[in-house]
Structures are given as C-alpha cells and as structure tokens.
Amino acid sequence: MNLTLKIWRQKGPQEKGKMVDYKVSDISEHMSFLEMMDVLNEQLVNSGEEPVAFDHDCREGICGMCSLHINGEAHGPDRGITTCQLHMRMFKDGETITIEPWRAKAFPVIKDLVVDRTAFERIQQAGGYISVNTSGNTQDANAIPISKHAADEAMDAAACIGCGACVASCKNSSAMLFVGAKVSQFALLPQGQVEAVDRVKNMVAQMDLEGFGNCTNTGACEVECPKEISLENIARMNRELVKASLIKF
Amino acid sequence: MSGFFNSSIGRKYAMALSAFFLIIFLVIHLAVNITSLFSEDLFNQLSHFMGTNPLIQFAMQPVLIFGVVFHFIMGFVLELKNKGSRNVKYAKNNGSANSTWMSRNMIYSGLVILAFIVLHFIDFWIPELNTKYVQGDMSGMLAGEEGFRYFEELQHKFVEPWRVGAYIVAFILLALHLLHGFTSAFQSVGATMGRKKTMKNIGKAYSILIPLGFIVIALFHHFNH
The missing domain is CATH 3.10.20.30 (Beta-grasp domain)
Known part of the structure; x- marks a missing residue:
C-alpha cells in the first residue's frame, strides 16, 4: 500500500x-x-x-x-x-x-503525538483504590461472597486501561467514562464500600479540577472505547455521587 | 448538597431535572391546545382557567419561567465550559462515526427553540400580561363582550404564513432536541431505564408526537380561520 x-x-x-x-x-x-x-x-x-x-x-x-x-x-x-x-x-x-x-x-x-495523561493518574490517586491490610494477614478476597452479576459488571468496568480515548472522542473532552469505570469497579464490590463516599466525591472533584468538560451523553466515548466500557458506568457514578452527597454534605 | 450542585455531575443533574419539568410542561401545554381542534368552547374555558387561576398564575407560572430560564442559562454555561475544555481543535473529526447529529448539536437546536420562545412570548404571553395585569381586564372576554377572546386570538395568530413557517421550523428543532434530550435526562440522573429499549421508544414517540401535535394545531388554524 x-x-x-x-x-x-x-x-x-x-x-x-x-x-x-x-x-x-x-x-x-x-x-x-x-x-x-x-x-x-x-x-x-x-x-x-x-x-x-x-x-x-x-x-x-x-x-x-x-x-x-x-x-x-x-x-x-x-x-x-x-x-x-x-x-x-x-x-x-x-x-x-x-x-x-x-x-x-x-x-x-x-x-508530536504524545500527550500528558497524568491527569488520569491524579484522579486515580484521589480515590481509585481500596485500603487493605497487606501485613501478611490479608483476607482472601474469595472468602467474601460476591454475586456473579456484580463480579461480571465490576470486571467489565475494571477492563478500562485509561488510554484516554473517551476524552479524545468526546466533543466536550469529558473524562466521565474513565472516572465512571474507576468508581464503578469498586462501587460494585463489597471491598469498595468502606471508602465509597469519599472515593466518588474526591475523584469527581479531581476530575473537575483537571479541566475536563462535562458529559452531555452523546455516547461517543462508549463507541470509541477500546475496552467497550458501558455508559452505564457514568450513570452509576452519578448515582454514587448523589448518594455520597446525601450521606456527607 | 451545595457542593454537589457545583460539581460537573451536579450540574448535569440540574440540567436533567429542569428538562423533566419542561417535558411535563409540554404535555400539559399540548393537552390544552389540542382542544382547539375540536371544541372552541372547551379551549376557551381551559384557557380562561389557566389564565386566571391564582395557583397557576402566581405559583406554577413563575416556576415555569424559572425552569425555562435556568435550562437555557445552564445550557450556555455548560457549552462554554465544554468548548473551553478543548483548546486546540482536531483538523479532522468524524463525529458522525460515534454519535448522533442531535446529541452533538443540542446548543443549536436549543438556540432555535430560544428564538421561538421569544417570538411566542411576544405573540401570546406579553399581550396576555398586558390585558390582565396592566389594563386590569380579567374577564377573558372579547371587546364587544360577545364571548371569550382566547380562541379568536389563537386563530388570528396563525393567519400569517411566515409565523406558521417559523413555528414549524422551531418544532422540528424541538423534536431533534428531544430525540437526544429525553433519554439523556434519564442517563444524567443515573437512571438506567433511559438506556432500555422501551424507554428509548417512548422517548422517540414523545419527541415526534408532541412537536407534531403543535405543528398540526398551527396548520389547522392557518387553513381554518
């Protein structure tokens, strides 16, 4: 060619x-x-x-x-x-x-074609983690019962590789599919509940601080996402934020 | 919750809540107007009730005005913020590959609807306020007292073809706005139902039938006065 x-x-x-x-x-x-x-x-x-x-x-x-x-x-x-x-x-x-x-x-x-995507890392650091005791007494994650449905959905959300295609495709340069996936993968699992309130609030606050635009539900991100992350994760993040804001003003 | 409504997601919520309110309002507005197609009397009575009932005039109407103004201002604020989030544009961007025209052009369909609302206010709302609250005529009667004035005024407005044309264009744009906006509002408040097939079909039906209803009313009175 x-x-x-x-x-x-x-x-x-x-x-x-x-x-x-x-x-x-x-x-x-x-x-x-x-x-x-x-x-x-x-x-x-x-x-x-x-x-x-x-x-x-x-x-x-x-x-x-x-x-x-x-x-x-x-x-x-x-x-x-x-x-x-x-x-x-x-x-x-x-x-x-x-x-x-x-x-x-x-x-x-x-x-040239290289962009700085550390904004994603700062969003992750704001709440995209769970605190686990790693001193040798860590409980086996398989000991906690998790429904097949929740496990599948969490796995689908966790498939996000943070490439930034969602931001690049969005007419508003919104990072909500990325943040939605990162919030969802923990929100769906019992291990994520402990820090759920602070996680969504801090990650959304960091996302806004980084200067990403606001989602208008065009769905371009979902179409272009290499891991086919669903828009449902954005809806879940929105629900999580309302819940968190009601629990903690 | 003040922090919530200052966040990007909170603003999405606010946009969606005002949208739901306007979606319900459109149904009520059409329900009243559609009576003008088959009963002059019913239309007059309903219009008189809506125009003179204190609850509707002094409680519902201000809420409606606030809802409309809020939806527009918030729409502009978000559009400006979103435009600013991409300081260098793509040399080539294939938007149609991954999203609908409607979803990418809400601001333009919204601007046409805003222009229409200005015309609509000049046509109906301002004269109505003038008659009722400036001149103090709350009777709803024609000058000669030979009956209610509402149906007569409605028919009179649709005599001129340019106005009927403007209404049709505006309602087509409203349909396009709703084709994205209806299900989008559900997604914004985190309701999964907005993405279900049934809801998408309800959204499509609503988005086409409501504006079509208004178009039919305008055309009916244009050809039957």
Missing part, C-alpha cells in the same frame, strides 16, 4: 505545532498501525529527519499507552481495539490518513 500521512508535528509543549505531509510506500496490509509508523520513522531517521514521537508500550492492546486520533476517530476506524491492534487493511491503497494527538486541555501535548 502507498499512503499519504498528515501528521501533527510539535517540537515541545510550548512550541507551535502544524500538520506535515509524509509519503510511505510498500506498506503491508497485515501491519499494525504502529508498525506502519515505525516504517515511517525508519525512513525519517535514514534521511536525517526527526522521527515522529508517539506513545506505545505493550503493542497487544492492554497497556493503554498507544493513542492517536486517526482520520477523526480515537484509535482509528475499527471498534473495540487500541491503535496497536488496528490493521492497515482497514485503509485503502492511496488513501490520505490524518493522524493527530488526543485533543483536550487536560491532556497537553508533550511532543
């Missing part, structure tokens, strides 16, 4: 960026999107140019590092996948592909 790539290039956080056109040829349709980016970067290095910076790590769809807004969609046109799982067969020979970083005020660009 021969392709034209329109890629956002930005030298640093304070620099002005712009879209730059590149040509790549002889791309196999069996390659992943990131492998295609590797081919481009090899080409750039060989010609003495600066390679395109982009995030990646596991390349098997579980780490949440790869991002990229491809042809107007987070992780490209396929569903339920990350960019490393996107195959070049999803594109046509001769196509022009637009590649941009996640765009959100709370995700500032560090370089």
